[in-house]
Amino acid sequence: MKKTRNILRALRPWAVALAAAPLLAHAWTNKPVRIVVPAPAGGTMDVVARVLSEAISAEIGQPVIIDNKPGAGGAIGVHALNSAPPDGQTIMFMVSNILTEIPLVMKTGFDPVKDVKPVTMVARSxxxxxxxxxxxxxxxxxxxxxxxxxxxxxxxxxxxxxxxxxxxxxxxxxxxxxxxxxxxxxxxxxxxxxxxxxxxxxxxxxxxxxxxxxxxxxxxxxxxxGAKTRLAQLPDVPTMAEQGFDEIDFSNWAGAIVSAKMPDDMVKRINAVLTKVASSPKVRERLIAQNFVPMTSESPEQLAKITHDEYERNAKIVKAYNIQLNQ
CATH class of the missing domain: 3.40.190.10 (Periplasmic binding protein-like II)
Known part of the structure; x- marks a missing residue:
C-alpha cells in the first residue's frame, strides 16, 4: 500500500502537467500579460478589453491586466506599447480609428503602418x-x-x-x-x-x-x-443615408495590435489565441450584450489590408471635407 502511494505521489506532477498541456499549448507567454487600452475606463475600447481579458487569461493560464493609457489620439497608449519589450507580455486593445482616422489630422508621434502590427479584430461597432x-x-x-x-x-x-x-x-x-x-x-x-x-x-x-x-x-x-443599414437594437431609427447623408457610414473594428518589432511567429500565436477566444459562444454573447457585432479576421495580413483600405477611404474624406484638427 505504501509503495502504491509513493508511485501515485511520484506520478502526480506528471498528471498535472498532462492536464495543463492543452492550455499551455495555446499560451504565447509564461508570464502575466498587460493589455494597454488607449482610452479611459468605460469607453468602447475599454469595454472590449475587459470582455476579452478574462477569457484570454483562462486560455493561456496567466493573469491579464488592463492598463488604461488615454490621451493624445492614442499616442500615449502606443508609446506605452512600443516602450515595452516585444516579447508578447504587452499588447494593445483598441478601436481602428487609432490607426485609420486620427493620424490623418493629428500628429500622433507614431506611424500607423511602420510602428505597429494588427493582430486580429474581435468585433465592429x-x-x-x-x-x-x-x-x-x-x-x-x-x-x-x-x-x-x-x-x-x-x-x-x-x-x-x-x-x-x-x-x-x-x-x-x-x-x-x-x-x-x-x-x-x-x-x-x-x-x-x-x-x-x-x-x-x-x-x-x-x-x-x-x-x-x-x-x-x-x-x-x-x-x-451612421451606417448603410439599420441596427437590430434600434430597428425604428433610420440610417443617416436614408435621410440624405449617405457619406456618413462608419464602422470601426475593435481588436488587438502589437509592436512592429514583435516577430511574426509570435504575432501569429497571439492571433490564434485571440481568434479562438473571440469565437467562443460565451465571449460572442458578451460582445453582443455590449452591442458589438462579433467579427474576427482570418489573419494578421488580412487585417493589415482591411486597415489600409479604411485608411485610404478616410484620407479621401478628410481631403474632400477639409477636416482639420481644430475644425
Missing part, C-alpha cells in the same frame, strides 16, 4: 447621432431646423476625440446640412456623453456601445444610424 435631452426636436429634420436657430450651446457638436469618425461624421453632417457648428472634442465617449446629457453641447456621433444604454434610459435622443 456602428455609430449613432444623439443629442442632448433638452433639444426640442423629434426627427433629423427638426434637429437641423433647431440647430439653425442658434439657440443651442451655441451650435456645437461633441466628439470622443479629434480626428476620429465621430469628428468626420460631425463635419460631414454640418457641411451637408448647412450648419455652422463648433467642434468640441473630448478624451473619450464617457466625458462627451456627460457633457451632452448636461446640455453643454448639442449633438454627438457616438458608438452604439456607449450610447444605447442612455438612449434606452431616455437620457439622450437618437436621430440616425
Amino acid at each position: 456602428a455609430m449613432v447621432l444623439v443629442s442632448a435631452p433638452t433639444v426640442p426636436a423629434n426627427d433629423l429634420k427638426g434637429l437641423v431646423a433647431y440647430l439653425k436657430t442658434g439657440k443651442g450651446s451655441p451650435g456645437s457638436y461633441a466628439t470622443y476625440s479629434a480626428g476620429t469618425s465621430s469628428h468626420y461624421a460631425g463635419a460631414i453632417f454640418a457641411r451637408k446640412a448647412g450648419l455652422d457648428l463648433q467642434h468640441v472634442p473630448f478624451p473619450g465617449s464617457p466625458p462627451a456623453l456627460q457633457n451632452l446629457m448636461g446640455s453643454q453641447v448639442d449633438i454627438l456621433f457616438d458608438g452604439i456601445v456607449t450610447s444605447l444604454p442612455l438612449i434606452k434610459a431616455g437620457k439622450v435622443k437618437v436621430f440616425g444610424v
Whole structure:
C-alpha cells in the first residue's frame, strides 16, 4: 500500500502537467500579460478589453491586466506599447480609428503602418447621432431646423476625440446640412456623453456601445444610424443615408495590435489565441450584450489590408471635407 502511494505521489506532477498541456499549448507567454487600452475606463475600447481579458487569461493560464493609457489620439497608449519589450507580455486593445482616422489630422508621434502590427479584430461597432435631452426636436429634420436657430450651446457638436469618425461624421453632417457648428472634442465617449446629457453641447456621433444604454434610459435622443443599414437594437431609427447623408457610414473594428518589432511567429500565436477566444459562444454573447457585432479576421495580413483600405477611404474624406484638427 505504501509503495502504491509513493508511485501515485511520484506520478502526480506528471498528471498535472498532462492536464495543463492543452492550455499551455495555446499560451504565447509564461508570464502575466498587460493589455494597454488607449482610452479611459468605460469607453468602447475599454469595454472590449475587459470582455476579452478574462477569457484570454483562462486560455493561456496567466493573469491579464488592463492598463488604461488615454490621451493624445492614442499616442500615449502606443508609446506605452512600443516602450515595452516585444516579447508578447504587452499588447494593445483598441478601436481602428487609432490607426485609420486620427493620424490623418493629428500628429500622433507614431506611424500607423511602420510602428505597429494588427493582430486580429474581435468585433465592429456602428455609430449613432444623439443629442442632448433638452433639444426640442423629434426627427433629423427638426434637429437641423433647431440647430439653425442658434439657440443651442451655441451650435456645437461633441466628439470622443479629434480626428476620429465621430469628428468626420460631425463635419460631414454640418457641411451637408448647412450648419455652422463648433467642434468640441473630448478624451473619450464617457466625458462627451456627460457633457451632452448636461446640455453643454448639442449633438454627438457616438458608438452604439456607449450610447444605447442612455438612449434606452431616455437620457439622450437618437436621430440616425451612421451606417448603410439599420441596427437590430434600434430597428425604428433610420440610417443617416436614408435621410440624405449617405457619406456618413462608419464602422470601426475593435481588436488587438502589437509592436512592429514583435516577430511574426509570435504575432501569429497571439492571433490564434485571440481568434479562438473571440469565437467562443460565451465571449460572442458578451460582445453582443455590449452591442458589438462579433467579427474576427482570418489573419494578421488580412487585417493589415482591411486597415489600409479604411485608411485610404478616410484620407479621401478628410481631403474632400477639409477636416482639420481644430475644425
